[in-house]
Amino acid sequence: MPVTKRQGLQQSLVRGVISLAAFVILWEIGARSRQWLGLDAFEWLRGLLAWFGWEKKFLPWIGAVPAPSIVLTKWAQIIHDASYWQSWYMSFFRVAAGFTAAMIIGIPFGLLIAVSRTAYGISFPVFEVLRPIPPLAWVPASIIFWPTQELAIAFVTFLGAFYTIVINVVGGAKSIDMRYYQAAQSMGATNWDIFRRIVLPGTLPSIMVGSAVGMGITWEVVVAAEMISGGGSQIGGTAGGGLGFFIWNSYVGGSYEQIVVGMISIGIAGFISSELLRAAGKYVTPWLRLR
Amino acid sequence: MGQADISRPKIEPGEIIVSHVGKSYGTVQSRKDVVKDCSFTIERGKLTVMVGPSGCGKSTLIRLMAGFEKPTSGEIRLDGEPVTGPARDRLVLFQETALFPWMTTYDNILYGPRARGEVTRETLDFAEFLLTKVGLQDFRKKYPTQLSGGMQRRAELARAMINNPKVMILDEPFRGLDAMTKELMWEYYADLYEENRRTNFFITTDIDEAIFLADRLLVMSNIPTQVRAVIEVDVPRPRKLSDIVENDRANEIKMQALSILHEEAMKSFSRGSKAAADFVEAYSKRISKT
Numbered sequence: 001m002p003v004t005k006r007q008g009l010q011q012s013l014v015r016g017v018i019s020l021a022a023f024v025i026l027w028e029i030g031a032r033s034r035q036w037l038g039l040d041a042f043e044w045l046r047g048l049l050a051w052f053g054w055e056k057k058f059l060p061w062i063g064a065v066p067a068p069s070i071v072l073t074k075w076a077q078i079i080h081d082a083s084y085w086q087s088w089y090m091s092f093f094r095v096a097a098g099f100t101a102a103m104i105i106g107i108p109f110g111l112l113i114a115v116s117r118t119a120y121g122i123s124f125p126v127f128e129v130l131r132p133i134p135p136l137a138w139v140p141a142s143i144i145f146w147p148t149q150e151l152a153i154a155f156v157t158f159l160g161a162f163y164t165i166v167i168n169v170v171g172g173a174k175s176i177d178m179r180y181y182q183a184a185q186s187m188g189a190t191n192w193d194i195f196r197r198i199v200l201p202g203t204l205p206s207i208m209v210g211s212a213v214g215m216g217i218t219w220e221v222v223v224a225a226e227m228i229s230g231g232g233s234q235i236g237g238t239a240g241g242g243l244g245f246f247i248w249n250s251y252v253g254g255s256y257e258q259i260v261v262g263m264i265s266i267g268i269a270g271f272i273s274s275e276l277l278r279a280a281g282k283y284v285t286p287w288l289r290l291r
Numbered sequence: 292m293g294q295a296d297i298s299r300p301k302i303e304p305g306e307i308i309v310s311h312v313g314k315s316y317g318t319v320q321s322r323k324d325v326v327k328d329c330s331f332t333i334e335r336g337k338l339t340v341m342v343g344p345s346g347c348g349k350s351t352l353i354r355l356m357a358g359f360e361k362p363t364s365g366e367i368r369l370d371g372e373p374v375t376g377p378a379r380d381r382l383v384l385f386q387e388t389a390l391f392p393w394m395t396t397y398d399n400i401l402y403g404p405r406a407r408g409e410v411t412r413e414t415l416d417f418a419e420f421l422l423t424k425v426g427l428q429d430f431r432k433k434y435p436t437q438l439s440g441g442m443q444r445r446a447e448l449a450r451a452m453i454n455n456p457k458v459m460i461l462d463e464p465f466r467g468l469d470a471m472t473k474e475l476m477w478e479y480y481a482d483l484y485e486e487n488r489r490t491n492f493f494i495t496t497d498i499d500e501a502i503f504l505a506d507r508l509l510v511m512s513n514i515p516t517q518v519r520a521v522i523e524v525d526v527p528r529p530r531k532l533s534d535i536v537e538n539d540r541a542n543e544i545k546m547q548a549l550s551i552l553h554e555e556a557m558k559s560f561s562r563g564s565k566a567a568a569d570f571v572e573a574y575s576k577r578i579s580k581t
Binding site: 177179180182183184185186187188189190193197198201202204285286287 | 357358359376377378379382383385389391392393402403407434435436450454
């Protein structure tokens with residue numbers, strides 16, 4: 001029987017819910033195995049490996065992870081805490097700032113070095129030398145360089161997305177079919193018109209791909225930068241630290257449930273960002289979703 | 292008719308003279324002549340079809356005539372004026388569709404006038420007329436990927452015609468279409484030509500396509516490209532596909548063209564080209580059939 005688009009969507013939704021539920025249940029069982037079964041889940045495996053000479057203390061132990069029920073209880077308390085939402089806000093703000101800056105600078109820069117051989121010759125070698133430096137390696141230097149920690153974090157976040165966006169824009173603009181230019185030229189288009197109505201829309205799909213990848217890197221970078229910098233901000237304390245500092249602070253404070261709450265929060269935040277970006281992408285490239 | 296006629300700009304067919312044109316690629320040490328001392332005329336208001344083995348440099352000639360590249364030697368003139376670069380008076384329809392994927396059918400058709408800032412009431416009326424003419428009025432808001440191969444070619448014809456070029460250059464435009472669509476496109480395209488008698492230059496590897504469409508047939512040699520024969524296809528228009536198969540004159544021309552093409556293919560076959568070997572095989576089958 002043929003499956004309609006809607007049925008297909010329902011089917012994949014059901015599968016998603018089942019797999020998530022199964023994951024949570026297994027996690028709960030693992031975490032509570034000692035309490036419920038009188039032994040740790042995988043204890044036998046640990047024993048077996050120990051028998052082969054592995055020391056028990058080098059092996060992971062799922063019993064050490066807080067159970068999802070405990071995490072959820074903790075979460076239910078935390079959502080009433082304004083500083084938790086402040087962490088969300090701070091991280092989101094930094095990602096948005098860094099990412100927007102990367103788009104605003106990266107897209108024109110990428111287009112420029114794609115269309116101008118001179119610009120390419122001057123800037124691409126520098127770009128290629130700087131690109132392999134991981135954004136996190138910039139953290140100490142940018143803390144020294146930028147007047148505030150907030151700017152330092154935003155800068156590192158910006159770097160995370162910048163390179164990916166530029167590389168994709170250059171690749172996208174250069175792979176536009178020669179015949180589109182020739183057709184436009186024949187019809188009397190000016191260079192500006194060719195840029196605006198051929199190069200720009202022709203590069204848009206690559207811009208969206210670069211942005212999606214860049215967005216992922218931005219979240220990685222912002223969390224790490226927040227941990228390293230101690231989350232410093234003008235607001236001060238845990239409140240201004242963002243989700244990365246929230247996790248780090250929970251770890252230092254020994255609140256393991258809270259670490260997991262922080263991790264899941266980042267997962268959700270990243271998911272929301274990607275979905276927003278995907279929706280924006282569909283909106284600006286309508287010709288791609290219609291087949 | 293009456294109302295639509297008002298919005299149609301006057302057609303001024305042009306004449307292209309290619310004289311002693313040569314084009315070579317590569318360095319001084321390893322030069323490859325693709326076109327060598329090639330001369331022919333694309334007569335005003337006629338449908339000239341160039342037929343030759345694939346890889347014989349026809350597409351290079353098109354790039355030269357369109358002005359995308361400059362000849363190494365010789366000269367190309369349109370109505371006496373030397374060709375120096377691409378311009379709207381010589382529009383090219385490329386092998387596979389070159390419709391802009393990010394524009395709807397309507398925006399694609401209006402690209403030229405908009406790019407030149409020449410959109411007037413008359414242009415918009417002409418766009419409507421062309422949309423109807425190519426049968427895409429219900430597909431104006433569709434993107435190229437949503438159109439069938441035949442529709443794409445028709446949209447592209449409309450996109451070229453709105454610029455009212457003096458010469459239309461078509462580089463194997465119906466290649467890649469299935470046999471049925473291709474034959475429909477031949478009849479459709481021939482009708483279109485007969486209606487406005489614009490100067491058309493059509494390039495193909497398909498001899499049946501060539502004879503069905505052509506007023507004049509240019510039979511080409513292998514690389515370096517030269518004109519081997521010019522044949523006037525004096526079969527009356529309008530032509531019907533079913534009739535032309537039985538037409539003695541058409542078959543006579545076909546045999547004449549095929550024997551030249553066969554000879555050319557044999558020449559490069561003896562030089563050991565794979566493309567030529569395929570060609571010989573394909574055309575010997577055809578000759579034995581007719």
